[in-house]
Amino acid sequence: MDIATFxxxxxxxxxAFMVLVLYGYIWHLYTAKKKYGKDYEExxxxxxxxxxxxxxxxxxxxxxxx
Amino acid sequence: MFHWLEKRPFFFxxxxxxxxxxxxxxxxxxxxxxASQPVVGTTPYSTLELAGRHVYIKNSCNxxxxxxxxxxxxxxxxxxxxxxxxxxxxxxxxxWGSKRTGPDLMRVxxxxxxxxxxxxxxxxxxxxxxxxxxxxxxxxxxxxDIDTAYxxxxxxxxxxxxxxxxxxxxxxxSTSVVKLADTLDGAHASALEEAKxxxxxxxxxxxxxxxxxxxxxxxxxxxxxxxxxx
Amino acid sequence: MENRPLEYDYSVAKxxxxxxxxxxxVGMLVGVILAWQLAFPGxxxxxxxxxxxxxxxxxxxxxxxxxxxxxxxxxxxxATWYYVGQRVLKVSMAESKLLMFLGKLHFWxxxxxxxxxxxxxxxxxxxxxxxxxxxxxxxxxxVIVWVIWGLSIFGLIGIRRERSLYISIWYYIATFLxxxxxxxxxxxxxxxxxxxxxxxxxxxxxxxxxxxNDALVQWxxxxxxxxxxxxxxxxxxxxxxxxxxxxxxxxxxxxxxLSFWGLMFVYLWAGGHHxxxxxxxxxxxxMGSVFSIVLILPSWGSAxxxxxxxxxxxxxxxxSPLIKFMVLASTFYMFSTLEGPIQAIKSVNAxxxxxxxxxxxxxxxxxxWVGFMIMAALFHxxxxxxxxxxxxxxxxxxxxxxxxxxxxLYFTSMWIAGITQGMMWRAHDEFGNLAYxxxxxxxxxxxxxxxxxxxxxxxxxxxxxFAWNMYKTMTAGRRVEESELQNATPMAA
Numbered sequence: 001m002d003i004a005t006f007x008x009x010x011x012x013x014x015x016a017f018m019v020l021v022l023y024g025y026i027w028h029l030y031t032a033k034k035k036y037g038k039d040y041e042e043x044x045x046x047x048x049x050x051x052x053x054x055x056x057x058x059x060x061x062x063x064x065x066x
Numbered sequence: 067m068f069h070w071l072e073k074r075p076f077f078f079x080x081x082x083x084x085x086x087x088x089x090x091x092x093x094x095x096x097x098x099x100x101a102s103q104p105v106v107g108t109t110p111y112s113t114l115e116l117a118g119r120h121v122y123i124k125n126s127c128n129x130x131x132x133x134x135x136x137x138x139x140x141x142x143x144x145x146x147x148x149x150x151x152x153x154x155x156x157x158x159x160x161x162w163g164s165k166r167t168g169p170d171l172m173r174v175x176x177x178x179x180x181x182x183x184x185x186x187x188x189x190x191x192x193x194x195x196x197x198x199x200x201x202x203x204x205x206x207x208x209x210x211d212i213d214t215a216y217x218x219x220x221x222x223x224x225x226x227x228x229x230x231x232x233x234x235x236x237x238x239x240s241t242s243v244v245k246l247a248d249t250l251d252g253a254h255a256s257a258l259e260e261a262k263x264x265x266x267x268x269x270x271x272x273x274x275x276x277x278x279x280x281x282x283x284x285x286x287x288x289x290x291x292x293x294x295x296x
Numbered sequence: 297m298e299n300r301p302l303e304y305d306y307s308v309a310k311x312x313x314x315x316x317x318x319x320x321x322v323g324m325l326v327g328v329i330l331a332w333q334l335a336f337p338g339x340x341x342x343x344x345x346x347x348x349x350x351x352x353x354x355x356x357x358x359x360x361x362x363x364x365x366x367x368x369x370x371x372x373x374x375a376t377w378y379y380v381g382q383r384v385l386k387v388s389m390a391e392s393k394l395l396m397f398l399g400k401l402h403f404w405x406x407x408x409x410x411x412x413x414x415x416x417x418x419x420x421x422x423x424x425x426x427x428x429x430x431x432x433x434x435x436x437x438x439v440i441v442w443v444i445w446g447l448s449i450f451g452l453i454g455i456r457r458e459r460s461l462y463i464s465i466w467y468y469i470a471t472f473l474x475x476x477x478x479x480x481x482x483x484x485x486x487x488x489x490x491x492x493x494x495x496x497x498x499x500x501x502x503x504x505x506x507x508x509n510d511a512l513v514q515w516x517x518x519x520x521x522x523x524x525x526x527x528x529x530x531x532x533x534x535x536x537x538x539x540x541x542x543x544x545x546x547x548x549x550x551x552x553x554l555s556f557w558g559l560m561f562v563y564l565w566a567g568g569h570h571x572x573x574x575x576x577x578x579x580x581x582x583m584g585s586v587f588s589i590v591l592i593l594p595s596w597g598s599a600x601x602x603x604x605x606x607x608x609x610x611x612x613x614x615x616s617p618l619i620k621f622m623v624l625a626s627t628f629y630m631f632s633t634l635e636g637p638i639q640a641i642k643s644v645n646a647x648x649x650x651x652x653x654x655x656x657x658x659x660x661x662x663x664x665w666v667g668f669m670i671m672a673a674l675f676h677x678x679x680x681x682x683x684x685x686x687x688x689x690x691x692x693x694x695x696x697x698x699x700x701x702x703x704x705l706y707f708t709s710m711w712i713a714g715i716t717q718g719m720m721w722r723a724h725d726e727f728g729n730l731a732y733x734x735x736x737x738x739x740x741x742x743x744x745x746x747x748x749x750x751x752x753x754x755x756x757x758x759x760x761x762f763a764w765n766m767y768k769t770m771t772a773g774r775r776v777e778e779s780e781l782q783n784a785t786p787m788a789a
Binding site: 072073075082085086087103123126132134136137143146149154155158159160165166169191195204208213214216217218221228261 | 333334337338341343348349352353355381422423424425426445450453459460461466469470473474477481486489491493495496497500502503505506507508510511514516535538557560561563567571573574575576601646649650651652654655680683695721722723724726729735738739771773
């Protein structure tokens with residue numbers, strides 16, 4: 001297999017893989033609310049409530065206790 | 067899986083890196099196995115020509131002049147045969163440029179003479195009325211850096227196996243050798259010899275005198291470089 | 297003052313805000329000088345015949361591009377990082393002595409690097425590769441500065457209180473990684489002094505790549521320096537500053553994540569469009585063309601997301617000059633991310649390449665999108681950082697209109713200039729000979745070069761107004777309390 005063929009295969013399969021991952025991600029984003037009760041739009045609040053005295057949207061220490 | 071990634075900056079960064087490195091990996095890396103092969107007739111630069119190329123770079127001539135003739139009739143009519151990949155085999159760095167404020171210079175050696183450059187660099191608008199190119203008067207007094215050019219020649223010969231002192235096939239079937247001196251003094255001597263060939267066609271007596279005295283001004287080096295662009 | 301146990305520490309952000317303004321003035325001033333030199337070549341000797349070597353167009357041109365990219369824009373990116381980073385991670389730099397030290401070291405080393413770049417470019421010490429002109433000693437310094445910034449990013453992330461990373465942080469991380477990879481690969485070079493055993497200039501180096509390969513790596517870098525310097529970090533800014541200033545949540549957080557991955561994957565392929573009809577392999581040229589067009593999707597994903605964030609709140613555009621800046625910035629982003637792909641279509645590129653149309657495209661992106669967004673970010677930050685009100689709202693308004701006019705004059709004149717020259721280069725007479733000599737195609741551009749210089753000058757005037765307004769805000773603005781700094785930025789009439 002010469003380098004050009006290798007390049008072509010590499011290109012094709014990696015692109016196909018990346019496309020699958022990207023579409024999988026879209027699927028995940030838009031079904032997450034139903035499946036896990038997780039709403040991505042909540043994260044937008046990170047910017048709006050960003051004072052040092054504001055409560056974090058997801059506190060880091062809570063998760064670590066799990 | 068995705069949600070897990072979003073909270074782990076390290077793995078996230080790895081993901082980003084894969085996504086952005088992917089194009090380079092597929093597009094660029096394989097081509098380095100096929101290093102540029104010179105076309106027949108392409109020779110490495112001599113010491114004086116390389117010093118001239120450094121003058122070209124020092125003054126960012128490539129900001130306004132391209133060295134890439136595209137395969138269109140309008141371009142081949144104006145500048146000559148379209149560019150071939152192998153013609154650039156000894157160009158480190160490449161000087162294609164990205165803007166043609168002035169004309170392309172890929173083959174300027176075919177249609178401009180030493181005499182023309184000598185007048186033009188001093189006063190571009192005097193030679194081409196309406197030209198917006200600045201005057202490059204300091205090239206007539208600054209000295210060309212032969213030392214650095216020689217250092218670069220040694221470097222590319224040793225590191226990248228550029229064929230100095232080796233027979234190189236020419237278009238007419240003969241071979242030609244680009245000599246590289248063994249010592250720095252030898253390099254100066256051969257550059258001076260070349261410089262005298264250039265000044266033979268020049269009119270400015272001050273330049274001729276400088277070269278006679280063993281000093282090579284930038285203008286002589288850059289003209290040697292321009293004349294080599296064919 | 298309220299009693300607050302902990303405050304965000306903006307001392308590093310302040311330093312970078314200062315360098316943004318100063319280097320912005322330098323970069324734009326050099327740009328304006330260049331524009332006048334093209335219109336009136338006599339201006340090449342504006343400091344006299346003796347200094348002609350250092351003031352002519354070709355010597356100054358790399359200084360302009362680098363001062364704007366690595367001076368103005370990068371300073372803006374760093375300034376906003378040291379502001380936004382703390383806030384969305386909800387952690388103060390005052391909490392870590394190490395991060396504070398790294399931040400300050402970052403700034404001072406960066407300044408040393410900038411000074412070295414200015415001196416070396418004026419002296420003509422350059423590798424000639426666009427936006428990578430620096431010789432190896434400066435390259436090493438730049439790598440060190442970059443690594444320190446990386447430590448600073450990941451250090452701050454390491455001590456964060458907010459579990460999830462806000463979308464802006466994603467874009468900052470991508471900026472860091474993207475530039476690191478591109479810069480390293482494009483600047484592979486061999487120092488000739490050491491390789492030849494001590495001959496010649498110590499700073500000189502020769503590229504590891506030759507000819508076509510060198511061009512390929514350079515434009516893979518060059519195009520993506522635009523991607524990761526002018527697009528990704530600026531998107532990071534607008535995703536934070538527009539919602540915060542308007543008090544509106546991002547229209548769709550999901551769309552922002554999608555556009556992010558789309559952009560990451562597609563952008564790197566598009567570099568080939570700088571090399572259409574050159575000697576690089578044909579399939580790469582086609583790939584560059586195709587991916588450039590696909591790139592419209594993630595770019596517009598972000599831009600539309602921004603415009604829709606203003607949904608129901610459009611009256612703010614009329615009332616707040618700061619929102620005006622950001623809405624115009626995202627509009628220019630949409631505009632130039634449509635123009636770019638059009639220019640990447642092979643038949644269009646055949647006409648546009650090497651002409652002023654490309655210069656126009658770069659500038660509607662940089663003046664309209666990057667410049668406006670960075671100024672808006674600094675306007676938003678200033679009251680929070682200095683605890684003072686913006687000095688003059690009316691001055692902001694007039695600055696906005698002066699600069700908008702400047703940008704419009706700039707890109708319209710460059711469109712006409714580029715297309716005119718491109719058409720004249722290819723024109724043939726009835727016998728099949730070239731209709732125009734090269735100088736004909738230059739002389740015809742004079743009026744457009746003049747209009748462009750006027751447009752650029754207007755933009756610079758606006759930027760000086762911005763600098764003055766910032767200075768007065770810092771020294772003479774009315775003092776404000778934290779409670780006034782929630783969303784809309786306080787401004788004095």
